[in-house]
Amino acid sequence: MDAALYAQNLVIAAExxxxxxxxxxxxxxxxxxxxxxLDLPQQVYPVFGLCLGHPAQDPEVKPRLPVSVTLKTDSYSTDGEDEAIAxxxxxxxxxxxxxxxxxKIQGWSRPDGRAAGQGRPPAHAGIPAIAGLPDPLEDHLGAKGYCPPQSDDGPRRPVLRCQGSVLVSRRGGTARFSGSGSSPP
Structure with a gap:
């Protein structure tokens, strides 16, 4: 979150x-x-890149996912998302x-035409919080220590540490924050 906020302010200043x-x-x-x-240490991973400079041309504007898919009000709902994504x-x-x-000739959700999250391998079933992530990212997050082993109290969840706080990912787009140094629930 901090990286996205910083980047957005940098973008406003640059533009x-x-x-x-x-x-x-x-x-x-x-x-x-x-x-x-980038020689990143353990528990650090790239979220996105940002390029800035003087454009050599007036670039084409890439279409964006509809706001109805990306902005949720009061609660997380997937109503109408399949149609909007199609x-x-x-x-x-x-x-x-x-x-x-x-x-290239492909859609957005998947190069093979399936909607994102459809046809996921069974290995993802025990990790609901990351079931929709692309395989390379899931594998990398696990290797970087973000997916602790399954515990007695339920399936493992990715744990993202940001400036002393712990963000525990939850299915459905909500999160709970714990204090610095706390263990994930």
Whole structure:
């Protein structure tokens, strides 16, 4: 969260100074390689990259996932998400087919056309908090110590430590914070 807030403020300052920006979410596609490249220590992982500079051209604007999928009010609901994601997949296929560089024919949710989270291997069933993550990220988070072994009180959950606090991921988009040095519940 701190990284995202810092980055967004940096983006506002950069854009007000006439610089262009580009978030790079694809760092999650090969987190082990990025970790090695950046020489990141244990319990540190890349969330996203951010490029800024003077644009050499006026870039195409990439379509974004509908707000109805990304913004939740009062409670987390997936009502209507399948339809919105299917429409976004079609929009992304058109975008990728028509853009001037790096043309590819695929949707957003999965390159093979399945919706995100469908057809996950059974190994993910015991880890509900990370069942929707791409396999490379899940594997990397486990290797970096974020997925403690299953305990007697239930399935393991990824634990993200941020500036002395512990954020315990919960299915459904909610989280509980514990004090500094506390163990995850």
């Amino acid at each position: 007000s100074a006439g610089l262009g920006i580009c978030y790079i979410g694809a760092l999650r596609n090969d987190p082990a390689k990025v970790t090695k490249l 429409a976004y997949d079609e929009e992304m296929r058109t975008y990728y087919a028509n853009r001037s560089a790096n043309i």
